Amino acid sequence: MKTDELITLLARQPDALPRRNPDRDLWLALAVGLVAAFALMALALAPRPDLAAAIAEPLFWQKAGALAVLAALAAWATQRAGRPGRALAPLERARWAVPAWLLAATAVTLAVTPAGERAALFLSPTILVCLSMIPVLSLVPALALTWALRRAAPTDPPRAAHAIGWAAGAIGGLAYAFHCQADQPAYVLVWYGLAIAITVVLTQAIATRWLRW
Amino acid sequence: MTALALPLAMTSTPTTDPALGESAALGRHFVAGRAGDEGRYAQALRECAALLRRFTVARLQRMAPGMVGDAEDVVQECLIALHLKAHTYDAGQPFEPWLYAVARYKLIDLLRRRQPGRELSLDLLSETHEFADSSESTEPQAGADLAVLLAQLPDKQRRPIELVKLEGRSVIEAAATTGLSVSAVKVGIHRGLKALAKRLAAEGDTP
Numbered sequence: 001m002k003t004d005e006l007i008t009l010l011a012r013q014p015d016a017l018p019r020r021n022p023d024r025d026l027w028l029a030l031a032v033g034l035v036a037a038f039a040l041m042a043l044a045l046a047p048r049p050d051l052a053a054a055i056a057e058p059l060f061w062q063k064a065g066a067l068a069v070l071a072a073l074a075a076w077a078t079q080r081a082g083r084p085g086r087a088l089a090p091l092e093r094a095r096w097a098v099p100a101w102l103l104a105a106t107a108v109t110l111a112v113t114p115a116g117e118r119a120a121l122f123l124s125p126t127i128l129v130c131l132s133m134i135p136v137l138s139l140v141p142a143l144a145l146t147w148a149l150r151r152a153a154p155t156d157p158p159r160a161a162h163a164i165g166w167a168a169g170a171i172g173g174l175a176y177a178f179h180c181q182a183d184q185p186a187y188v189l190v191w192y193g194l195a196i197a198i199t200v201v202l203t204q205a206i207a208t209r210w211l212r213w
Numbered sequence: 214m215t216a217l218a219l220p221l222a223m224t225s226t227p228t229t230d231p232a233l234g235e236s237a238a239l240g241r242h243f244v245a246g247r248a249g250d251e252g253r254y255a256q257a258l259r260e261c262a263a264l265l266r267r268f269t270v271a272r273l274q275r276m277a278p279g280m281v282g283d284a285e286d287v288v289q290e291c292l293i294a295l296h297l298k299a300h301t302y303d304a305g306q307p308f309e310p311w312l313y314a315v316a317r318y319k320l321i322d323l324l325r326r327r328q329p330g331r332e333l334s335l336d337l338l339s340e341t342h343e344f345a346d347s348s349e350s351t352e353p354q355a356g357a358d359l360a361v362l363l364a365q366l367p368d369k370q371r372r373p374i375e376l377v378k379l380e381g382r383s384v385i386e387a388a389a390t391t392g393l394s395v396s397a398v399k400v401g402i403h404r405g406l407k408a409l410a411k412r413l414a415a416e417g418d419t420p
């Protein structure tokens with residue numbers, strides 16, 4: 001086939017294709033992911049019984065805020081990953097501000113806590129639930145974001161899947177935060193962090209091949 | 214970026230500015246053409262093809278000299294990709310980084326698909342290419358034949374492409390002729406072009 005023939009073929013009625021808007025797709029995926037994660041949390045786990053009291057506590061908002069910021073930064077990176085030629089590295093670096101913030105909060109908490117009570121800051125009876133449920137709650141967000149990015153043009157699929165994993169893990173963590181009663185930054189840093197890391201690894205292993213085009 | 218603020222309706226040859234101006238103009242032509250201006254879009258694609266050809270040949274010479282003969286396959290795959298993924302170009306951004314990012318992806322894709330061991334048959338393929346080019350025409354040409362590839366597509370995709378893209382009918386006419394809905398015609402064209410790009414790639418794999 002001659003290249004000029006192909007150009008003629010493509011140029012005939014160039015607008016005769018379904019209209020697509022990658023940003024709208026991404027907003028839709030985020031909305032679907034958030035609603036699904038919170039609905040699943042409410043139905044399968046139930047919100048924490050002390051929710052009314054918790055939302056008056058700065059510690060709760062530090063936890064929810066950290067996860068929301070992480071989700072937003074990773075979602076932004078996901079958007080960039082779907083647009084060829086856009087830099088991804090600055091957003092990937094910015095993401096680490098969230099663990100850094102939690103680390104600083106952990107250090108402050110440890111400093112003001114008597115030595116004998118420090119270990120308790122890292123513990124909760126629900127560690128295993130946290131580790132298993134955050135990836136489960138992340139499933140729909142990850143699928144929705146993968147769908148959105150497939151309609152864009154990810155030129156580095158493993159890195160795009162990586163960004164999706166972070167975003168989905170943070171959204172799953174955010175939903176889980178309304179069930180989990182452990183609000184200490186030390187706990188969030190270690191166990192939410194590990195749960196999100198598991199989500200990132202799984203997403204990258206599974207979604208990368210779906211993002212090829 | 215002020216150069217981008219020129220009137221979008223401009224159809225004549227854009228600006229006498231140096232390289233950046235031309236790149237910005239190509240981006241504008243591409244976007245405006247893709248939105249429905251056939252002549253302008255064809256011209257933009259032709260300019261893209263020239264950039265892609267230069268890029269692909271240079272890269273292949275450096276990375277896989279035995280595959281330089283496949284450059285035109287890559288150019289064509291890239292053109293289809295630019296067309297199908299046009300919505301991922303943000304008109305406020307420089308055009309060429311977008312173009313080359315797509316080209317790089319398609320080139321890496323090709324190199325990954327062609328594992329070692331295929332090297333020999335690829336050399337043969339590139340020879341036949343030279344033959345075809347010198348005997349038939351001087352126009353750049355790839356191995357796959359459009360008619361053959363089109364014939365392999367399912368009717369739902371082939372008919373919309375034939376009617377709209379080859380015979381120049383409108384989408385509405387094509388819908389009336391085929392009995393499909395307007396959106397089914399559009400989806401058929403979209404999927405058909407995607408499948409065409411895949412077959413184009415596969416054709417290069419198994420000569």
